[in-house]
Amino acid sequence: MIAYIKGMLMEILDESMIIEVNGLGYEVICPNPFKFQSSLNKEVKVYTYHHVREDAQLLYGFQTQDEKQLFMQLISVSGIGPKGAIGIMANIDIPQFVAAIEREDAKYLTSFPGVGKKTSRQIILDLKGKLTTLFSLSTPDISKDATADLSQDQYGEAKAALSALGYSDKEINHVFPHIQKENIQETDAIIRKALTLFAKK
Numbered sequence: 598m599i600a601y602i603k604g605m606l607m608e609i610l611d612e613s614m615i616i617e618v619n620g621l622g623y624e625v626i627c628p629n630p631f632k633f634q635s636s637l638n639k640e641v642k643v644y645t646y647h648h649v650r651e652d653a654q655l656l657y658g659f660q661t662q663d664e665k666q667l668f669m670q671l672i673s674v675s676g677i678g679p680k681g682a683i684g685i686m687a688n689i690d691i692p693q694f695v696a697a698i699e700r701e702d703a704k705y706l707t708s709f710p711g712v713g714k715k716t717s718r719q720i721i722l723d724l725k726g727k728l729t730t731l732f733s734l735s736t737p738d739i740s741k742d743a744t745a746d747l748s749q750d751q752y753g754e755a756k757a758a759l760s761a762l763g764y765s766d767k768e769i770n771h772v773f774p775h776i777q778k779e780n781i782q783e784t785d786a787i788i789r790k791a792l793t794l795f796a797k798k
Contacts, residue, residue: 625658692785
């Protein structure tokens with residue numbers, strides 16, 4: 598298994614990019630290659646999944662370990678292959694996606710390309726309860742002063758995401774004080790904790 602590739606980003610294509618390592622150019626298929634635009638002609642590290650089939654060996658690449666892990670979870674779902682998983686992940690927000698699965702929000706899931714009602718139900722059936730403990734979606738270490746400045750924005754982002762999932766302001770405002778007492782400040786961690794508290798009601 599090729600865990601990651603570290604080399605010079607030489608070219609960005611519509612669905613993939615070329616990374617040169619020791620004179621060899623590796624084509625890596627990505628959910629959205631243009632996310633790497635700022636790294637063109639620079640050294641990059643891309644987390645990869647090596648997919649082997651009878652007629653081809655393909656490399657799928659991701660900016661973070663969490664993206665790679667989610668991709669691997671998606672291809673474990675009955676009826677979803679690597680191409681379908683890449684299509685789902687092209688514009689994905691991982692915390693919102695996980696929250697939708699936990700809420701069994703089939704309507705949200707069918708907004709992704711290639712996901713119909715049957716596939717959305719299968720995603721929920723296969724992945725519900727597995728993803729909330731799988732990801733370590735922590736942000737890089739920052740100073741306490743910076744944390745204090747950012748916490749309000751992060752709670753605002755979390756509130757907007759929870760509202761989009763159908764929770765009322767009253768429900769959200771009820772659980773936020775409990776979350777703040779635990780000094781949870783990353784947006785995705787706030788969302789996960791809120792979903793846990795909602796489930797206990």
